[in-house]
Amino acid sequence: MGKPQKVKDIFMKTITYLGSGFSLLFLTITMIFIFSNGFGLISFGLFTGDYHAKYYAGRPASVECEGCEVTDELKGYYSSVYGIALYDDFDRAGNVVIKVSYVHENSPLLxxxxxxxxxxxxSLKVDDVVTRVAFFDQPSALTRNGASMMIQSMDQSTEIRELTFSTLGGGIRGSLITTLYLIGMSLALALPIGILTAIYFSEFAPVNRLTNLLRSFIETLTGVPSIIYGLLGITLFIPITVRLNLSQGANLFAGAMTMAVILLPVVIRTTEETLKSIPNSYRHASLALGANYTQTVKKVVLPNALPGIMTATFLAVGRIIGESAALIFVLGTAVKDTVRVNESSTTLAVHIWTVMTDEPSNIELASSIAFIILIIVLILNIGVKYMSYLINKKLRGVV
Amino acid sequence: MLDVWKKTQRNNERPRMLGRNDKILYKLLLLITIISASFVILIAVFITLRGILPFITDNSGLGSVDLWNFFTDTVWLRGQTFVSTAYGAGFLILNTLYIVFLSLLISFPISVFTAVFIAKIAPEKLAYLMRTAVEMMASIPSIVYGLVGAGVVLPIIYNTARSLGTHSSGGNSTLAVVIVLAFMSIPTITAVSEVSIRNVDENLEKASLALGASNIQTQFKVVLIAAKSGIFAGVILAVGRALGEATAVSLVAGNSRSGPNFGLFDITSTITSTMLQGLKETQGIDYDIRFSLGVLLMVVIVITNVLLNLVKRKVGKLHG
Amino acid sequence: MKKIIVLLVLIAIGFVTLGCGNDGFDSSQRPSVYTRDTTSGTRDGFMKGIGFGDAAANDSLLVDGFATRDNNAIMQAMTIDEYGIGYISLASLNDTVKGVNFNGVEPTVENVINDTYDLKRPFMYMLRANDDWESQEIKEIAHAFIAFLHSIDGGDIINDQGAVALPSNYTWESVRDTHPICQGDNSALTLRFGGSDSIQRIAEALSAEFSPRCGNVVTENDHTGSGDAFRRTQGDQKDQVVGKHIGYASRPFRGDELNTPDDTRGQLAWDAIVVIIHKDNPVDSLTAEQIKRIYSGEYETWEDVIE
Incomplete structure (x- = not known):
């Protein structure tokens, strides 16, 4: 081996290291960005909260607050007249807000x-957002003047004319519920159809043109972009649900049907691969014991394909959670707090789309949702790996 | 093929030993399979039917869309929305192909080098780590790639453009789309390439080594050449996905309304991003034209696929 | 994170100014120009107000070396950077910086309301024509909304978002009884808003607070630009899906838009912009032309401006 060759070899080797370094770098940047931007908003309230804030306006019945001289240290500024503490903070869209950190049990604002x-x-609750306090005898205290000014105005004035406040908003409960509904409904459609098709291909299909044609049709589905499935949903599934009087427009039924078509090739391929990997000795044994084909499929083939079906389910769930383009068309982009199956709503992925296309876009909330999606996808990935480990172990045990 | 049924299957008939129950099951399964397979036809028929409507009806008095104009014009809509029907998507086709080509220039070398690294060069543990990383990349949803593009890539491009003394509108640009699509293509091409590299006949490798070639030389001059067909299949797969990617692209494209947009720092738009544009508040012809774009997208994907497969066959024949 | 960056920038600027020595204002220095980014409505209003509308969405027309900051950061920069010049919305102005008289008029809320201060734009609204409502209920709700936005309570919301509400002498409570529609349940009705996107934040805040005050009427804000205020309420798109009940415009109505009944349009607020400089800067007043020359780079030093 000549010297120039050696130099060349080292060069080429370095390039492969660089290439994979780049790939790894892209992944790292993605992860770091999502985690660093998204982690700040992750809280229990994010999962359980409404997306749309609810607004209230009230007038305290009295200005008395007995025993409200609190000495404990409270977050922000405290009004001993009204027994509440307020502090400056940001809401989930990054806007400046004034939040309630404490309400005394005798506060007139209750x-x-x-x-x-x-x-x-x-009544005013902890974590509510006070948007304004209006008085009879002086200008209103506004959010833009800050919590300290607001408390000062409240203490100075003789009476509050109106206190307007709202819940925090920006929560993702609605999208979470839609995502769960969609997973349940799409799987209920895609799994039976997909598994039965896989059984047909692996156990029954004769070798002929028709089989090849059917197979290639299903394979073609893999290459169809998801935005096209969205169009299919609009022209086919939404009209079907409207015709059946299930809905008047975009709805979860149509979303689930569209999703089911997207999932079919994945479910079929994964299940069929597992079915094929089941040794024929199993089937022979069953048939030799006098069982017919139906019984063999039901009692022997299917139970042994369970890990494969689980894999297909995991892959399908991952696909549902990540799907955006098709659902934008079939399910709409308006975030809902009350999810109804016959109306439009958003999944987590579409929720990202909605807050990113809003003016101004909310990268932080989008990253938090992406963070949640990535965690779920990671868990599903581990699930898939575990299932393939189970399948391998089983097969090794037999052969 | 299962040998239980081998005989009957080869004779091109249904399994002979089927009982009555079995026959019912067989028919049921066949029916379901036909349903599964019919969706691709439903897609083609329904979307095409709806997609050609703007060209053959008068769109409630506005006049029909000119087909030739639609394929060739360089402005998305001449005249006012809901009034004019002078839609043109010619520049969208060029933009889309141009962007996908550029993204391939980035993703192809990186993917192939990564694949060689995982399959042949890396120590076992490192290869395992990289393989997991690539699997992870493949499972990240496209909307998340779009988000990262909007949050990371756009500011970088905006600042780069400014330091170069050019204008970019907040970083929304051809370059941003190219980078995001390249990110997304890497796992696809890498995974397929790695498998085809590992499937290369070991004897070929041994022969090369025996002839005195170095390991690296063998990997690049023998194994890679032998695996080129598989690698090309990965490229075709990635191109198909990149052509059809919608949400990630439209978050960073800037959505230009005329083109073609070849400048790296200029805003751009693709077929898919235009389909998503202004979806919330539209109706009539402006809505229906999205189906025409969908048909156009399918046509572009099919033609690209056929052409690439022809190239693949040619490339496969070279070098035996 | 953002705060840290701002802090670092401020410290850096601080060091630079300290390094220059602190012995008075050196008028041979270049003005350091601060601007909002191209998506900002304030920038749009500012550039158009000084007669430099081309630069509203185009950074390359501005003087070399300008800095892009948000509202607060421009304020903070002006407390440190002696040679800086920037602009903010009037509501953010306080005495840590100097607000420059525009064409000789002092930037105060009074001068905005009595229409003498010129660096401002009106925020307008337009309703559907009186006989063109899908139902009497929605028409009454829309009129209740207009009454609300002219009330003290509506004005507070407008002021809180940084605009200058027109003066008012009644509260929503005092006029609620004249709008009986708001005492029933309106949650099945939808009031659709559209028009200017620079009013979007104000409009959304108004909608959000109005809904519980009027039987939880559903509100829909879809902002696409001032031109659509007329087009989608009384113009050619009023009967399409995108048609609106109330449209906002961030400029005076003009042309065809004025051929509408007087009682279907009006003003809700002013958006006033103040040019701010460091307190040590001797300049007190600037004309539109002078500001334009600073931002375009025609004036190279503060001396050029003062002469």
Whole structure:
């Protein structure tokens, strides 16, 4: 081996290291970006909270707060007249807000007259956002003046005319529920059809043109871009659900049907591969014992294909969680807090799309949702690996 | 093929020993399989039918869209929305192909080198790590790639453009789309290439080594050449996906309304990004034209696929 | 993270200014120009207000070496950078910086409302024509909304978002009884807003607070540009899917838009912009032309401006 060759070899070797270095770098950047931007908003409230804030306006019935001289250290600024503490913070869209950190049990703000529904009473809670305090005798205290000014104004004034406040908003509960619905409904459609098709191909299909044709049709589905499935949903599935009186427009049924078609090739291929890997000795044994084909399939083939079906399920769930383009068309982009199967709503991935295309876009909330999606995908990946380990172990045990 | 049924299958008939129950099951399964397979036809028929409507109806009095104009014009819509029907998607075709080609220039070398590294060069543990990393990349949803593009790539491009003294609108540009698509193509090409590299006949490798070639020389001059057909298959797969990618692209494209946009720092738009543009508040012809774009997208994908497969066959024949 | 970057930048600027010595204002220095980014509505209003509309969305027309900052960062920079010049919305102005008189008029809320201060633009609204509503209910709700946005309570929301609301002398509570529609349940009705995107934040804040005050009417804000305020309420798109009940415009109505009944349009606020400089800067007043020359780089030093 000549010297120039050696130099060349080292050069080429370095290049392969560089190439994979690049790939690894891309992945690392993605992970770091999502985790660093998204982690800040992850909290219990994010999962359980509404996306749309609810607004209230009330007037305290009294200005008395007995025993409200709190000495403990509280977050932000404290009004001993009204027994509440406020602090400056940001909401989930990054806007400056004033939040409630403490409400004394005797605070008059716990019993306010709802100025929008005069016969009801409303109360201010910890973590609510105070948007404004209006008075009779002085200018209103606004969010832009800060929590310290707001508390000062409240303490100076004789009476509050109106206190407007809202819940925090920006939560993803609705999208989470839609995602779960969609997973359940799409799997309920795709798994039976996919598994039965896989059984046909692996156990029954004769070798002929028709089989090849059917197989190539299903293979072609893999190459269809998801945005095209979205169009299919609009022209075929939404009209079907409307015709069946299930809905008037975009809805979860149509979303699940569209998703099911997208999932079919994955489910079929994964299941069929597992079915084929089941040794024929199993089938022979069953047939030799007098079972017919149906019984063999039901009692022997299917149970042994279970890890493969689990793999298909995991892959399918991953695909549902990540799908955006098709669902934008079939399921809409408006985030809902109350999810109904016959109306439009958003999955987590479409929620990212919605907050990214809003003006201004909310990268932080989008990253938090992406963070959640990546964690789920990671767990699914581990699940797939474990299943393939199970399949391998089983087969090794037999052969 | 299962040998239980081998005989009957070869004779091109249904399994002979089927009982009554079995026959019902067989028919049921065949029916379901036909349903599964019919979706691709449903897609083609339904979308094409809806997609040609703007060209053959008068679009509630606005006049029909000119087909020739649609394929060749360089402005998406001449005149006012909901009034004019002078839609043109010619520049979108060019933009889309141009972007996918550029993204391939980045992703192809990186992917092939990564694949060689994983399959042949890396120590076992490192190869395992890289393989897991590539699998992870493959399972990241496209919307997340779009988000990373908007959060990381756009600011970098914006600042680069500024330091180069050119203008970019917030980083939304051809370059941004190219980079995001390259990110997304890497796992596809790498995974397929790695498999085909590992499947190369070991004897070929041994022969080369025996002839005195170095290991690296063998990998690049013998194994890679032998695996080229498989690598090309990976490229075809990646190109198909890149052509059809929608959400990630439209988050970083800037969505130009006329073109073609060849400048790296200029805003751009693709067939898919235009389909998603202004979706919330549209109707009538402006909505229906999206189906025409869908048909156009399918045609572009099929033609590209056929051409690439022809090239692949040619390339496969060279070098025996 | 952002805060840290801002802090570092400020420290850096601080060192530079300290290094220059602190012995008075050196008018042979270059003005350091600060601007909002091209997506900002304030920038759009500012550039158009000084007669430099081409630069509203095009950074390359600005003087070399300008800095792009957000509202707060421009304020903070002006407390440190003696030779800086920037612009903010009037509501953010405080006494840590100097607000420059524009064409000789002092930037105050009074001068904005009495229409003498010129670096501003009006925020307008337009309703559907009186006989062109899909139902009497939605028409009454829309009129209740207009009453709300002219009330003190509506004005607070507008002021909180940085614009200058028109003066008002009544609260929503005092006029609610004249809008009985708001006492029922309106959650099945949708009020659709559109028009200017620079009013979007104000409009969304108004919608959000109005809904619970009027029987939880559903509100939909879809902002596409000032031109659509007329087009989608009384113009050629009013009966399409994109048609709106109320449209906003961030400029005076003009041309065809004025051929609409007077009682279907009005103003809700002013958006006033103030040019700010460091307190040590001797300049007190600038004309539109002078500001344009600073931003385009025609004036190379503060001396050129003062002369």
């Amino acid at each position: 019993n306010m007259l709802d100025t929008n529904n005069p016969n009801q009473s409303i």
